[in-house]
Amino acid sequence: MLVTPLLMVLLLPVASSVPLQQRRNTTKLLLVSFDGFRWNYDQDVEMPNMNAMAKDGVRARYLTPPFITITSPIHFTLLTGKYIENHGVIHNMYFNTTNGVKLPYYPTQGISKWWDNGSLPIWITAQRQGLKTGSLFFPGGNATYQGEQVNVKKVESGLHKWDNKTEWAQNIETVMLWFTEQDLDFVALYFGEPDSTGHKYGPESEERKAMVRQVDWAIGHIRSRIEHYGLKSKLNMIITADHGMSTVLKEPTVKEIVLSRIANFSFTDIQFDLLDYGPTGLLLPKEGKLEQVYKALKNGHPHLNVYKKEELPERFHYSKNLRIPPLVLYGDLGYVVHGRIKVQNNKGEHGFDNEAMDMKTIFRAVGPSFKQNLMVEPFESVNVYALMCELLGITPEAHDGSLEVTRNLLADTGVTPAPSLSAPSQSAPSQSAPSQSQVAFIVAVALASVTGVLLIIFLGALISTAISRRRQGQEV
Numbered sequence: 001m002l003v004t005p006l007l008m009v010l011l012l013p014v015a016s017s018v019p020l021q022q023r024r025n026t027t028k029l030l031l032v033s034f035d036g037f038r039w040n041y042d043q044d045v046e047m048p049n050m051n052a053m054a055k056d057g058v059r060a061r062y063l064t065p066p067f068i069t070i071t072s073p074i075h076f077t078l079l080t081g082k083y084i085e086n087h088g089v090i091h092n093m094y095f096n097t098t099n100g101v102k103l104p105y106y107p108t109q110g111i112s113k114w115w116d117n118g119s120l121p122i123w124i125t126a127q128r129q130g131l132k133t134g135s136l137f138f139p140g141g142n143a144t145y146q147g148e149q150v151n152v153k154k155v156e157s158g159l160h161k162w163d164n165k166t167e168w169a170q171n172i173e174t175v176m177l178w179f180t181e182q183d184l185d186f187v188a189l190y191f192g193e194p195d196s197t198g199h200k201y202g203p204e205s206e207e208r209k210a211m212v213r214q215v216d217w218a219i220g221h222i223r224s225r226i227e228h229y230g231l232k233s234k235l236n237m238i239i240t241a242d243h244g245m246s247t248v249l250k251e252p253t254v255k256e257i258v259l260s261r262i263a264n265f266s267f268t269d270i271q272f273d274l275l276d277y278g279p280t281g282l283l284l285p286k287e288g289k290l291e292q293v294y295k296a297l298k299n300g301h302p303h304l305n306v307y308k309k310e311e312l313p314e315r316f317h318y319s320k321n322l323r324i325p326p327l328v329l330y331g332d333l334g335y336v337v338h339g340r341i342k343v344q345n346n347k348g349e350h351g352f353d354n355e356a357m358d359m360k361t362i363f364r365a366v367g368p369s370f371k372q373n374l375m376v377e378p379f380e381s382v383n384v385y386a387l388m389c390e391l392l393g394i395t396p397e398a399h400d401g402s403l404e405v406t407r408n409l410l411a412d413t414g415v416t417p418a419p420s421l422s423a424p425s426q427s428a429p430s431q432s433a434p435s436q437s438q439v440a441f442i443v444a445v446a447l448a449s450v451t452g453v454l455l456i457i458f459l460g461a462l463i464s465t466a467i468s469r470r471r472q473g474q475e476v
């Protein structure tokens with residue numbers, strides 16, 4: 001009889017720490033990415049819906065993406081809060097320097113081993129903590145992570161046409177039904193525009209401006225559907241993108257970078273190359289040829305930057321990963337890197353230095369957790385993850401960002417902020433243990449439980465011995 005209150009007392013400290021693993025609030029989150037939306041695309045196009053959202057919510061002057069400024073690596077930074085060298089999705093293309101296999105963007109979306117290399121995207125972390133999540137076309141949403149997948153997903157077809165407004169409306173409706181009928185807590189929604197149009201026609205074209213008007217329509221449509229479905233008071237929405245876009249400089253205006261034209265450089269010295277992908281290039285020289293290739297390229301073109309990976313400026317955070325080949329090349333703003341022959345015809349490109357203003361992108365948010373009519377100074381994409389974890393009330397994995405950077409965007413709800421359990425992620429993803437805090441927590445709970453039970457048994461035995469001795473004493 002004594003055991004029951006005793007049990008409650010003993011289990012109290014264990015039970016009180018359990019809510020750490022449970023959600024702390026009831027708001028839902030929609031993350032929207034409009035691929036290639038440059039930070040200032042709203043300045044030469046009327047965007048009434050985006051302006052209305054800015055009035056009702058918060059915005060950063062711009063968002064600084066990680067290097068290299070291409071789609072899949074940056075989206076995985078948004079989903080993990082890690083720099084590219086730390087999350088390991090170092091390119092849009094899966095490649096293997098041993099057998100020479102290279103896959104384009106779309107098939108790489110389905111290669112789980114390319115994505116699942118030590119870092120968990122927010123979908124999986126949220127699901128492990130009891131939430132339900134979805135991905136509509138979002139980069140990384142088609143992979144399996146440590147045996148787990150996003151709960152609900154829609155994956156694009158191989159030759160997807162990204163500009164279809166009717167399909168945009170259907171996708172928005174799908175997401176609303178996921179939130180209402182399926183009660184998802186977090187959805188990541190991706191649009192391949194205005195990136196495709198920016199590449200094809202250039203960022204200063206009328207076609208790009210028309211596409212930005214379509215983006216504005218989509219923002220208005222999403223917000224009106226949120227209202228229609230009664231989600232306004234419980235759904236936060238973040239609108240962002242991966243990178244910006246810059247006009248490609250071409251001959252005869254400039255001398256283009258073509259590696260095969262560079263003196264003393266020969267492709268016979270190269271074991272593996274990833275070139276003709278905008279302004280960046282990755283090279284693995286044959287054994288003993290590194291110095292020779294490096295020297296030849298280093299002075300090969302006044303607008304070509306050539307680095308041994310470990311000598312890349314630290315601000316790029318693009319060195320410490322085994323997947324990055326020994327030589328990294330990138331062109332100055334406007335200069336793409338051609339390999340053997342010129343095969344790149346785009347009028348717009350990205351992939352350049354992330355300090356170039358043309359590579360900066362947008363960050364906007366609205367919803368019950370955000371302040372209104374507030375613009376803040378620029379911050380890095382790496383910080384969006386911690387904010388999303390806070391909004392969802394989940395404990396983040398180790399990451400490279402900080403909630404402190406975005407905390408001033410949040411409305412004062414009177415709720416004590418969740419304890420920050422984040423720690424800087426380690427340099428080598430293979431060595432980082434993203435769920436260390438969770439493992440430690442589970443072990444602590446298990447140990448506390450075992451200790452509690454043992455203590456109960458011990459106390460029970462002690463009490464029963466005492467009672468029986470007393471009885472024996474009385475009898476004697």
Ligand SMILES: [Zn+2]
Nearest residue numbers: 035036071242
């Ligand atoms: Zn992109």
